[in-house]
Amino acid sequence: MQINKNIAISDSGFIFNPSTGDSFSTNQVGMEIIRLLKENLSKEEVIAGVVSKFNVDEATVEKDLADFALMLNNFQLVINHE
Amino acid sequence: MSKRQITVAVSGLNNIDSPGPGIPVIRALKESELFDVRIIGLSYENLEPGLYMRDLVDKSYSIPLPSSGTASLLERLAYINNVEGIDVIIPNFDAELHSFIKLASQLKSDYGIATCLPTQEQFESRHKSVLYQFGVDNEVKVPYSKMIFSSAEIGSLKNEFTYPLVIKGKYYDASIAATPEQAVNYFNKISAKWGLPIIVQEFVSGNEVNVTAIGDGKGNCVGAVPMRKLYITDKGKAWAGVSLDDEKLIEITNRVIGNSKWKGGCELEFIKSNAGEYYLLEMNPRFPAWVYLAVGCGQNHPEALVKMALGEDVKPFENYDVGKLFIRYSFDQIVDLKDFEKISTIGEL
Incomplete structure (x- = not known):
């Protein structure tokens, strides 16, 4: 999964999609996931990154990442969204 | 650099919940870096709010409704010109454009008043009733x-x-x-x-996206800014919107303006379908009421239109700011009865 290159995200977690005009806000964990996705890391690497930063177990991150990815897809924030 | 003094007459002063483009056009002209503009307001009704906006409109005159015919309009404009010395007229209502297009050459030759308007053929070609054919001619999908x-x-x-x-x-x-x-x-x-x-x-399902644009009549799109409505009134008008980064939409706009050799301001209304295809819903033959967003994004379309009307070369704008919002607001003006009396009785204010 790749985040659209032109998506802007601020330090406060405000996300703006300049192609659609939609805006969203996310928390620290969402910001970290988007940052890692922007580095083109694999799903496993993203999970590892979140686990190490937020002191949370891998199974929880894997489940939450799947939910978050679905949301990013629905909001047209990823390349080749469905 | 000192600014050139010019007088521009503008209609569409109905800055109401379904606003005309007059006041945004005037704001744009007042912010011109080239012109020091004296604004003459042209009104059809005595309660058009722009009549009373003295910081924007220097003098106002009522003009006859389009149904009165072009002869009475010309007579009224001749009178106003005699008093004010108009350099350029920018009509902003769809319903009055036919009359102004018809009078454009006479206004220039007999009174020295310049306009920047589409030809009658261009104006007719994008009518809702023949828009489907307009889409075929300009290679753009139309429902x-x-x-x-x-x-x-x-x-x-x-x-x-x-x-x-x-x-x-x-x-x-x-x-x-x-x-x-x-x-x-x-x-x-x-x-x-x-x-x-x-x-x-x-009916095409999807998101509505609009473009305010301006053509030079020679096939060049001088400027274009796409916008998505963020807040829509019960009349379907944008109360807030944001400028978009949409290369496809700009490409389509360039093609439509280029192929049709459109002259003057316009608004293109599209639906971006869920499959990502663009359908042209309407082409309005004048600036939209949200044209001031283009100024906020770095493209002063009304100023460019005045330059073209005066026969000067205008270089196409190359970029604009993405992610700029406009948010409309309503405002209660307090008006002295004497002002209302003046425009109601002598048709001037």
Whole structure:
């Protein structure tokens, strides 16, 4: 999964999609996931990154990442969204 | 650099909940870096708010309704010009454009008043009633549509359309009808207000995106800024919007303006379907009421239009700011009865 290159995200977690005009806000964990996705890391690497930063177990991150990815897809924030 | 002093007459001062473009155009001109503009307001009704905006409108005159014919309009403009010495006129209502286009060459030759308007053919080519053909001619998708003149024709629409469909007035208003009964209801409502014909249009599901643009009449798109409405009033008007980064939309706009050799300001209204395809819903033959967003994004379209009207070269804008918002607001002006009396009795303020 790749985040659209032109998506802007601020330090406060405000996300703006300049192609659609939609805006969203996310928390620290969402910001970290988007940052890692922007580095083109694999799903496993993203999970590892979140686990190490937020002191949370891998199974929880894997489940939450799947939910978050679905949301990013629905909001047209990823390349080749469905 | 000192600014050149010019006098520009502007109509569309109805800055109401369904606003005309006059006041945004005036704001843009007042912020011009080239011109020191004296604004002459042209009004059709005595309660148009722009009449009383003294910081923006220097002097106002009422003018006859388009239904009065071009002779009475010309006579009134000649009088106003005699007092004010108008350099440029920017008409901002769809319904008055026909008269101004007709008078454009005479205004220039007899009174020295410049305009920057589409030709009569261009103006007619993008009418809602012939928009489908306009789409074919300019290689842009347009939802299928047809004109009807009686509500009795609605029953047979099922042979060409599926519900929901869109019922549109000749100039303004559009409603989505989910059933033939609703279609009859909207037909009656809209035709009572705007007359016949009524346009029936295929409904395309997706997001509405609009472009304010300006063409030089030689096939060049001088400027274009796309916008998505973020807040829509019950009349379907944008109360807030944001500028978009959409290369495809700019490309389509360049093609439409280029192929049609459009001259002057315009607004292109599109639906971006869920499959990512763009359908042209309407092409309005004048600036939209949200044209000031273009100024906020770095493209002063009204200023460019005045330059072109004066016969000066205008270089196309190359970029604009993405992610700029406009947010409209309402404002109660306190007006002295004497001012209302003046415009009501002598037609000047």
